[in-house]
Amino acid sequence: MAIIRLPLHDACLQTERMCSSCTMKIKEGRVLDWEVELLKVLLKISKMLRVEGEYVYKSSTIIGSTLYIILEGNRIEGLEDLLRENLNLRGVSRIRVLYYNGRLEDLLEKIYGQRILGVSRVYTADGTTTLIVKVEKEDIGAEKLASALLKTRIITQTEKPLKQYTTKKKRQLDIKKILEEIT
Ligand SMILES: [Zn+2]
DSSP, X not given: OXXXXXXXXXXXXHSSSOOHHHHHHHHTTSSXXXXXXXXXXXXXXXXXXOOOSEEEEEEXXXXXTEEEEEEESSOXXXXXXXXXXXXXXXXXXXXXXXXXXXXXXXXXXXXXXXXXXXXEEEEOTTSOEEXXXXXXXXXXXXXXXXXXXHTSEEEEEEOOOSXXXXXXXXXXXXXXXXXXXXX
């Protein structure tokens, strides 16, 4: 059985009466109503899975008719099928689970489907933050998805990777080595 750490208590998800801490999370919108249904199903499924290990539920969002879920941990074979069989969310016809290793760059790489050249966080006076994500190719769909999943504003900037620089540097080192060998 896999352990999936969820934002609401297991005991609260199993009963109809939630504790004050879980109730507050729902009231404040940190956990949405449809998300509660998803968490209940995830808890149920985690007991049926024959994989070992610990997972952390990070976030989820519905875009169009697709439900996206972020899990920290290794890929679980068949989880999407189990979710489809057990979860009945209005308007959702596709489910995609994105796995990542706990690092923000890795998560963004999974969302954008391309190499992340840089990430920086900008703090604004009103207390909100904006993530600046640098990639090679612009992708408005990925930006929208990342923004919804990370619950933050995101600006995507494109730039050329520093590939040429690294090859040049390597070659220079090689020449130096050769010179050392000759002299
Ligand atoms: Zn609780």
